Amino acid sequence: MKHSLVIGQRVLRELSKDKRLFGLSIVGPFILIYFLKIFIDSMPPYFPAARYAVPFAAFIVHFFSFILCGIVLVQERTAGTLERMFIAGFSRTAIIGGYVFGYFGLATLQATVVLGETLWLLDLDYGGTTLLLLFVTIVMLSIVSVMLGILASTFARHAGHILPFIPLVMIPSIFLSGLLIDPEQLPTWAEWIGMLLPFRYANNIIQELIGSTFEASVVYRNLLMLAGYICALLIIASRTLKEAD
């Protein structure tokens, strides 16, 4: 735990010193949400803005956390710093935990900016509990993204190798997780694939929360699914992060 905090602190310090990367990871989502607002403004008045905008905001954090963590970890490997961390005495679990801590900080900031901007631009108004649960959902989703990024990085020899994982891991979430259409309208096999994607559960929570009333059991059941994803990915990532060739 202590070592994870040390690594997390270093990741955050690096991100804060790398103003370009830090700026892009905040400014990028900020601009995308503005584009979303323009798109929604062009829709007919009865268009359900919240039904698409809030999950889309969550998807942006999901996407950016995955890409950033994957690329940075591949860079760690190619620069030799990952190997050096191992030799210096950091364990695999500490390294994964450290990355989660580090990107948790960034994801929290991203989630705040993206959610705040979405609510402000689209004039959406929710109660404190709903807002808190929306925020928790996006942050938990970002932890899953960091884990997926770590997992993808173990199969990549250089940063460019992360790119093929985008259509493999990220794009299916757009079509099969309920972001665009209700998963029940999909063919059964596609619905099953969608159920394997963590974004499906985040979207379930968001759709439940932005309704006029929400069923707490549905929210907590899906939050539990996200927590399950985090645990499963932690185990898989800690086994696939290679220490010795």
Place this chain on the structure above:
Amino acid sequence: MNAISITGLVKSYGKVAALRGIDLTVPQGTIYGVVGPNGAGKTTLIKTLVGVVRPTSGTARVLELDPLNDKWALRKQIGYMPQDAALYETLSARDNITFLGRAQSVEDLDQKVSEVIAFTELVSRARDPIHTFSGGMKKRVSLACALIHQPKVLFLDEPTAAVDPQLRARSWELFRKLAQGGTTLFISTHLMDEAALCDKVTILNQGKILLVDSPRDILKRGKTRLSVTSRDQCSQAEIESTPEAIAQKLHEFGLPNDISSVEVEPSTLEEIVLEIIREEPQ
């Protein structure tokens, strides 16, 4: 006690054999050089000893510990300076050293960081980000990172490659100081003038040890080109690189009074090592 002992170490990557049955021992407190061309297996050997490469067969012991099975006990006692600087470019030298010091839970870390910064002569640049450093300066920070927990054995992979001669000389002064303090240094290099500074040298080629000896004794294996010039003739001979052999040869010439000069040009360590590698059947 030996700091390092290796028996029958083999490492293969598929059909490519990187190490082909290495046997060697390194006494504590020595500067041990591994010399060889690119692709000889130097880096693989070091990485096997620090526990990030799993050998295909054979055994390796560092401070009598297995680099893989006893890694937690071993990593507290070894330092590793990789071939590339392997530093966080946006962080300062001090931050990089502190980060790796925390991995080892070094006591009085701030004090130790200051000491190691002073030892590697980085005081004036300690708070600057690494991306503003020259290649040689980065190597020095990398060395400082490897020294922060005062390791008993230090593995240095091409520590002064692409470093200017002045900084290289200074680095070797530091290495010698560490060895005098009891640290064992295991250094890979392809620079022969650097190998000459080691206490003992192993010549490695295509994953095989060709020779283990002191640089002084390796130099004796070379030939000395002797040119003797008299008033009306110039004689040249290639003889053993020992004072006795030179004297004997000069006696053959009779050392007449009209000999005006005797030039002795021994083979360099680089020439000898290349000759040994050339003689090895492929």
